[in-house]
Amino acid sequence: QKEVEQNSGPLSVPEGAIASLNCTYSDRVSQSFFWYRQYSGKSPELIMSIYSNGDKEDGRFTAQLNKASQYVSLLIRDSQPSDSATYLCAAQGFQKLVFGTGTRLLVSP
Amino acid sequence: GAVVSQHPSRVICKSGTSVKIECRSLDFQATTMFWYRQFPKKSLMLMATSNEGSKATYEQGVEKDKFLINHASLTLSTLTVTSAHPEDSSFYICSARDPSGVWETQYFGPGTRLLVL
Numbered sequence: 001q002k003e004v005e006q007n008s009g010p011l012s013v014p015e016g017a018i019a020s021l022n023c024t025y026s027d028r029v030s031q032s033f034f035w036y037r038q039y040s041g042k043s044p045e046l047i048m049s050i051y052s053n054g055d056k057e058d059g060r061f062t063a064q065l066n067k068a069s070q071y072v073s074l075l076i077r078d079s080q081p082s083d084s085a086t087y088l089c090a091a092q093g094f095q096k097l098v099f100g101t102g103t104r105l106l107v108s109p
Numbered sequence: 110g111a112v113v114s115q116h117p118s119r120v121i122c123k124s125g126t127s128v129k130i131e132c133r134s135l136d137f138q139a140t141t142m143f144w145y146r147q148f149p150k151k152s153l154m155l156m157a158t159s160n161e162g163s164k165a166t167y168e169q170g171v172e173k174d175k176f177l178i179n180h181a182s183l184t185l186s187t188l189t190v191t192s193a194h195p196e197d198s199s200f201y202i203c204s205a206r207d208p209s210g211v212w213e214t215q216y217f218g219p220g221t222r223l224l225v226l
Contacts, residue, residue, distance in 0.1 A: 032212045043202045043220040044153070051212055088153070090215075096143065097215055101152045 003028050004091050006100035014108055019076040021103050023089030026070070029098050033072045035063060036088040038102065044088055048074065079107045111137050111207045115218035122193055123226055129189045130221045132203030138183035139205035143215065144176070147200045159186040193225040 003026045013019045025033070032051045036044035050056045050063040050072065062075040072091075076083055086102040112135040122128050132142055142159040157178050158166040165178035175197075177189040186205075190197055202220040206213045 034214070036217075041200075043217045046214065046216060049212065049214060092212070095141075096155060096158055099153055 002026070002100075003093060003098045004089055004100040006087075006089050006103045008101055009104040010106045011103055012106045012108065013079050015079060015081060017079050017107075019079045019083065019105055019107065021074040021076075021087050021089075021105065023072045023074075023100055024070055025072065025091050029091035029093045031067065032092040033063075033065060034090040034092075034097065035061075035072075035074045036090060038086045038088060040085075047087075076105075079105075081107045081109050083107050111135075111205070111214075111216045113203065113205045113216045113218040115203055115221050117221060118219060119222045119224075121224045121226065124194050125192055127189055127191045128193055128223060129187055130201055130203070130223075132186045132188070132205065132218050134184045134205040134207075134216075137205070137207045137209065139186075140183060140208060141206040142180060142186040143204045143206075144178060144186075144188050145202045145204070147202060147220075149200075153202070156188075190223065193223070195225045198223055198225045 005024045035048045037047050038044045048063040050065045056063045060077045064073045084107045086104045088102045089100040090097040114133045116131045140161045144156045145153045147153050155168050156171045159178045159180040161180045167173050180186040204215045204217045206215050
């Protein structure tokens, strides 16, 4: 099993809808998790970090962590076309971040 | 969030030459920086972990003599691609770990696009 897994997508949602991005992780990574957004041709940009079980909200973004089921999710409310990007889930491994392969999100007008 | 800069943003060079890329943490001191490369439509690939004042730790399959890393200060790491060849053309991205806070967060630079002719 890979340490961090994501569905590659693309995930297509209409403008204004909620986009739900999911990520599962193995025991080999620690308990701090990060969501990065990467636009085509650009470097990753940190959106959210989460360390505790439950939800963490920041504007239109909500990160959810469920340690018992070993999954992390990112909800984007009121999705906009400008949210179209690849979303990378990352977990803190031994001395380095372990990334998933990313989920491509397409928000159609 | 913390700011990480990279220079140059884009470089074109002839085959056989060496190229140096700089990565700076602008508003925090980073004892650890990371170098990644990314091919079009592919995932990030960690090349090496750069630790201030010590030798870099390279990932399996990355040639240390080809990709020289120096982390001489708490705010600067450099990656030198030696004797570059067309297959080295890629998007190189650095990141720096901010040691402040309970959990150390990694911030990325804007990346350097290298084209070797």
